[in-house]
Amino acid sequence: MPLPLGAVAQGAVPAGTSTDGSVPQHVAIIMDGNGRWAASRGLPRIAGHRAGAEAVTRCLRAARRQGVEYLTLYAFSSENWRRGPDEVADLTGLLRFYVRHKVAELHREQVRILFVGEVHRFGSDLCDELARAEQLTAHNTGLTLLLALSYGGRNDIVQATKAIARAVQRGELDPDTIDENMMSRHLLTAGIPDPDLVVRTSGEHRISNFLLWQSAYAEFVFLDSLWPDFDETTFAQVLEIYGRRERRFGARPA
Known part of the structure; x- marks a missing residue:
């Protein structure tokens, strides 16, 4: 059964308006470390990407249970096109698989799906599938999932x-x-x-051209753990860190 999160807000909504100040309304995540996770296990990189896709499922589940309304995942950056053709093909194939096999389940759970970025670069067939996923879930009133694809x-x-x-x-x-x-x-x-909150895994302390304008007043949490190891406990720990922060938006402390 889908978890009730209330109606999705329409139009521009200021950041930090969650009914519970300890829970961010919008969490954005730079999912990093799939390749290192695979290498540490002697596996091909695609195995790391597949494990990372499973981490996405756990992350979505955790976000819904915690009451997060918007979740943005940096799934494929504009710079990722510079990777080897085999890895790009693997990533594209994985994206196509999950769009075909997971969208119906997310729709039943009332998740609204949006894609942001130069998605036309993935070709007309996959673009059509992404558009159908957006159309199918357009009126859902649960968590809104934004997948940043070919985004910079x-x-x-x-x-x-x-x-x-x-x-x-x-x-x-x-x-x-x-x-x-x-x-x-x-x-x-x-x-x-x-x-409200931007998270990056894998021990890197940079934002890699992700939501530059939008993150002007976000809180940042950098994790040493690799993305395929991300789970509901990790998500709860991140929210605990966020809940201890005092957000001032440029104002002086009282």
Whole structure:
């Protein structure tokens, strides 16, 4: 049975508006360490990616149980296209498998699925499947899952800037009215609250071009554990760390 999370908010929602201050409304995760996990076990890299996909299932389950409303997973960065063709093919095939075999289950659990990034680079057939998954789950009222595919934060800002510039060029927009809210409305995540919490696994302390604009006031947690080992206990520990933070949004402490 799906866990009731309440209706999905419509339109732009400010970050940090969870009914329970200890639970972030939006958690974004940089899933890192699949290759190292496989290498440490003498397995091919695809085995690590498959184990990472299972970790996604555990993460989703934990997020729903904890009351998180939005979960964004950095599944495939724009830089990942530079990897070897065999690994890119493995990742694409894994994505296709899970879209075909997991979407119906997520739909039953009232999960809404969105894809952000240059998804057209995956080819028309897979793009059509991604579009059908979005359409099928569009009216679900549980957790919203955003999968960042062929996504890059800098490119996100560039495409938003181009869209605004074109509107100015057409005479539809006064440049003096351009502000942060307008920029947010033109990003690929338009209508989604900014992440309250960004998590990265594998011991790396960088954000790798992920949600650069959106993460301006997010809390960051960096974990030494590799992504395939991520489970519900890990998720609870991350939320415990977040719950101890005092979020000031640039203001001085009282």
